[in-house]
Ligand SMILES: Nc1ncnc2c1ncn2[C@@H]1O[C@H](COP(=O)(O)OP(=O)(O)OP(=O)(O)O)[C@@H](O)[C@H]1O
């Protein structure tokens with residue numbers, strides 16, 4: 596049941612589950628941010644374990660919401676949290692631009708390609724600033740490159756449902772907050788997410804309709820050279836990232852998560868392919884370059 600609650604003079608939208616066997620009602624963990632309390636919502640049960648919530652008479656570009664009850668994302672969260680879980684996700688009617696998820700092993704050039712795209716099309720693309728528990732590099736600024744977070748605080752925020760996805764990557768916690776994605780989409784730009792393969796898998800299982808791109812290095816030797824030349828990691832961290840890279844590349848190429856696989860050999864060539872294949876990306880065909 597989705598309904599209005601009066602709690603300490605605050606009107607809020609609550610969710611309760613009815614267990615037919617015991618005839619009991621209980622409150623699940625509610626992940627994500629639901630619609631703002633107001634009157635005039637309608638709910639429609641959709642296939643794939645989702646309920647569409649829409650406000651009557653809202654303008655075409657106003658947000659609509661999905662309450663995920665039994666989607667792959669919710670099933671995954673139930674397993675992780677060992678509790679009953681439902682999740683709100685935001686949808687947009689009209690010509691909303693799909694977010695772009697870019698993954699690939701550390702050092703392959705994702706950040707470089709994203710910077711080029713944002714520099715050339717500043718009003719078209721916006722970067723989703725992730726949270727991480729790793730320490731900032733000398734050139735990195737809090738709130739610009741990452742939200743540098745305390746592990747306990749971030750874990751609590753994950754439990755509170757503030758993250759679209761999160762993963763332990765190379766020994767640190769990384770995650771995309773719902774707020775970070777909304778900040779970009781609310782500004783009318785297409786959101787770009789630079790996240791690892793585990794994160795991409797979680798986004799794929801969520802109801803965020805995105806385009807998924809995997810960036811591959813021309814060889815492991817070249818990847819190693821790029822990581823070393825960047826000079827941001829210790830030898831131990833480079834070795835860890837290279838070990839993880841092998842599994843990430845295997846999964847990136849074979850998992851079917853990614854609609855486009857780009858080889859970043861020559862940077863300019865790779866960037867051109869990223870730009871000219873926008874139509875192919877949108878069609879979500881698997882293309883190898
Ligand atoms: N095609 C290329 N040829 C040579 N060097 C490149 C190429 N693409 C990127 N680089 C260089 O490789 C290094 C790693 O690139 P970048 O930091 O963009 O990788 P990344 O995939 O974002 O890594 P991480 O996942 O660790 O953030 C940088 O020094 C960058 O200048």
Ligand SMILES: Nc1nc2c(ncn2[C@@H]2O[C@H](COP(=O)(O)O)[C@@H](O)[C@H]2O)c(=O)[nH]1
Pocket residue numbers: 698699700701705725726729760761762764765769770771789790791792793794795
């Ligand atoms: N699952 C997520 N992965 C993320 C996120 N933000 C970044 N990343 C990935 O982490 C590695 C390492 O990044 P680095 O900045 O320490 O070099 C890289 O592959 C990123 O794609 C996130 O929010 N979620």
